[in-house]
Amino acid sequence: MPMPDRQHWHDPALPFVEARRACDSRACYKAHSHPTFSIGAVDAGVSHFRGAAPGTQRLTPGTLVLVPAQRVHACNPEPGAAWSYQMLHVDADWLQQLREESGVTQQTPGTAACISQDRALYRQFCQLTALLFSDACALEKETALVNFIGTFDEHAFAALPMAPAEEHAALALIDHLQALADEQLALSSLDAMARWAGLGRYALIRACHRATGLTPHAWLLNARVNRARTLLRQGCELAEVAYRLGFADQSHFQRVFKAHAGTTPGAYRRGGC
Template sequence: MPRTHAALWRDPALPHVESRRACHSRACYKAHSHPTFSIGAVDAGVSHFTGTGNGQERLTPGTLVMVPAQRVHACNPEPGQAWSYQMLHVAGDWLAALRLESALGGAGPGEPARICRDPEVYRQFCELNGLLFSNASNAEKDAALIAFLGDLDVAAYPPLAPAPALEASALRGLLARIEGLDPAQLSLDALARESGFGRYALIRAFRAATGFTPHAYLLNARVNRGRQLLGEGQALAEVAYRLGFADQSHFQRVFKAYVGVTPGQYRGG
């Protein structure tokens, strides 16, 4: 029988978010509510959810459920069976501020939960949660959280304002600013203040202009610089340090995600 395993991620530097993973769990929960906006994802097994206002819903692997703060709900595996899931909790006041600054709509406290069965949204959620559990920087984690939550709201609710556009001169200034920064100094909050956009509004505008979020743009630039340094024969640890990655394993993970091979494989041809 597979071993039950659970892991919790939280960081005092990001007090507005925490996440949990559970594998092969048989735990059952009474109907309850959270003071947070919560997103659950079923990874394996089948569960039964109440909280949408439509009676009990059967959730299969790859299904997400978005639960507003204060919404009474319950989610449990089929009797006698185990399931695996992920659960993300976001502080309600922080989310309300994010929505306000970027003119986003969204479900309010106590409103019915929403179920999503879109495979791409599930993939993006797993990617976000994997990032939260990784050794990526807090700024990168927070930016990814903002992008994911904003995209969820835009997809589910009519935007309260059209997507903003970056003028060519403003875009050039942002690109120069990002490329000239030490990775540890890249702050979405600071970029948003300088550009006059909300944080998610800036992500939308920047992504529309470049195809990247600001943090993804920086990662891509760092990987391209890494290709050059590896080609010059520099050691992996030295390249990771020069490019501002937390450690060599972080550099290897990001490099492979962008290039398709590890730095060592790339350097060896």
């Protein structure tokens, strides 16, 4: 099914971010600014950007533009041509708090935009926007957003390297989570986990991945599946297990369980694996 010319995404569960995708667009924009930190990606075609260095920069596919809040800018396709792009708008106050956690100095309003030709960063951004438009849970989307911003800041602002104490804090958090009751495990959030560990959210993601090979969200999902195995062996009904462990519905529970266990929860409960 072809992608619509324009798509917008926002979610009340993540009020600090919204996304947009445009395909084969010929729309042009006057110089303007946003109260948000904005990230744009050129997917196809060529555009001309004003808002970074003096004059106009020609942007080709695979280019990212990161625009601080209140920075006046404009980005338009070449005359008579179309282009495809993606946009992300991040709340400035939320971003400031995230950067303060990592020790990154907040940019002053009106700071020039940054243009990046880093292909790995572009691919990570595309993966992030695809995830935002998917039916993934809010925690997974928030984790990917924090990880993307932290990755960019780490390269752009030379953030401090990770200390061994951060890995120890991540492992202590894992021990803490393993001891939680089913309902508490289901309700764990990135913010709550970071506060418990005494780390910033990006530092927690980085430390958890270093210590376990998984992000906090991926570890939680794996832990919930392992907890589900125990409940299913005890004879609990699928709907009860899905509810107790915080899955959106029974269908969501079945998809996640099969992806981790290689079989459906029903077959597992019957002893078919």
